[in-house]
Amino acid sequence: MAVHVLAVLAYKEGDRVTSVFLAGSVNTNPVTIRRLLLSLQRAKLVDTCKGAGSGSRLNRAPGRINLAEVYRAVEEAEPFAAPARKPNTACPVGHCIRKELDRIFASAQKAMERDLGKTSLADVINAVKASSASKKMV
Amino acid sequence: MAVHVLAVLAYKEGDRVTSVFLAGSVNTNPVTIRRLLLSLQRAKLVDTCKGAGSGSRLNRAPGRINLAEVYRAVEEAEPFAAPARKPNTACPVGHCIRKELDRIFASAQKAMERDLGKTSLADVINAVKASSASKKMV
DNA sequence: GACGATGTAACATTAGTTGTTACATATAGA
DNA sequence: TCTATATGTAACAACTAATGTTACATCGTC
Numbered sequence: 098m099a100v101h102v103l104a105v106l107a108y109k110e111g112d113r114v115t116s117v118f119l120a121g122s123v124n125t126n127p128v129t130i131r132r133l134l135l136s137l138q139r140a141k142l143v144d145t146c147k148g149a150g151s152g153s154r155l156n157r158a159p160g161r162i163n164l165a166e167v168y169r170a171v172e173e174a175e176p177f178a179a180p181a182r183k184p185n186t187a188c189p190v191g192h193c194i195r196k197e198l199d200r201i202f203a204s205a206q207k208a209m210e211r212d213l214g215k216t217s218l219a220d221v222i223n224a225v226k227a228s229s230a231s232k233k234m235v
Numbered sequence: 236m237a238v239h240v241l242a243v244l245a246y247k248e249g250d251r252v253t254s255v256f257l258a259g260s261v262n263t264n265p266v267t268i269r270r271l272l273l274s275l276q277r278a279k280l281v282d283t284c285k286g287a288g289s290g291s292r293l294n295r296a297p298g299r300i301n302l303a304e305v306y307r308a309v310e311e312a313e314p315f316a317a318p319a320r321k322p323n324t325a326c327p328v329g330h331c332i333r334k335e336l337d338r339i340f341a342s343a344q345k346a347m348e349r350d351l352g353k354t355s356l357a358d359v360i361n362a363v364k365a366s367s368a369s370k371k372m373v
Numbered sequence: 374g375a376c377g378a379t380g381t382a383a384c385a386t387t388a389g390t391t392g393t394t395a396c397a398t399a400t401a402g403a
Numbered sequence: 404t405c406t407a408t409a410t411g412t413a414a415c416a417a418c419t420a421a422t423g424t425t426a427c428a429t430c431g432t433c
Contacts, residue, residue, distance in 0.1 A: 151379080289409060
């Protein structure tokens with residue numbers, strides 16, 4: 098969803114867009130969008146202003162925003178394997194396994210982020226544009 | 236959690252272990268374990284028998300089970316980016332972006348699985364054994 | 374100062390996961 | 404064959420996280 102919002106912002110190059118508009122585009126409600134925008138602001142990906150005629154816009158060119166950043170901005174807590182069952186020490190395995198699994202999953206997540214990092218927001222937009230253009234040609 | 240269960244099974248090389256025992260070890264209840272075991276059975280990772288003195292055991296040597304398999308066995312549905320917001324066609328971006336995001340996330344997930352695939356269940360157990368051994372030395 | 378937008382809190386709604394109980398069924402062993 | 408034991412599975416409760424809804428204070432622009 099975050100990518101979707103950013104894509105819309107990229108579409109409106111530079112123009113400020115309101116959370117109400119974004120909510121309509123993503124088919125959700127303004128509050129959820131604003132909650133999401135807070136994360137994106139923290140990550141310095143968007144620039145949001147209050148006041149009449151204001152709203153949000155990208156803080157960087159779409160070519161300089163990659164999806165790994167977006168992912169990290171949104172998923173502050175690690176996404177899986179995290180529920181952190183209580184230590185549960187009685188069992189010889191349970192005792193030490195958590196630390197090990199954390200290591201492994203952190204590595205897997207890094208791998209995923211490396212892959213996401215290969216795609217920029219501009220890439221996404223171009224693909225969307227191309228696909229909608231070819232659709233219009235039919 | 237799945238990895239934890241398999242690790243316990245690997246610990247008891249060959250012996251059948253009951254869901255009650257596993258539940259105690261993972262600090263949960265037998266039904267949850269059995270539900271999990273069903274997925275692992277489908278993936279041919281474990282072999283479960285009913286009846287007195289029965290239970291589950293690994294279907295392969297721990298060195299021949301890698302974590303990507305475990306992950307796939309458990310996470311049948313793709314884990315994220317999946318909520319599949321309704322198409323929401325009114326907006327020019329929303330219309331075509333889904334397909335593109337699916338492609339990107341599928342790739343990211345593959346990258347993650349490739350990384351998980353580098354670790355076998357045996358690796359996990361060895362790490363756990365090593366860590367518990369060094370702890371005993373203190 | 375009024376309007377228009379965000380920030381934020383409180384609460385309802387929803388969906389997904391886990392826990393609990395119960396019971397049918399299958400298997401091993403006496 | 405009978406009994407004890409363990410799984411498979413269903414129905415339901417409890418819990419958690421995410422989202423939607425409403426409301427309102429606050430900040431900026433006009």
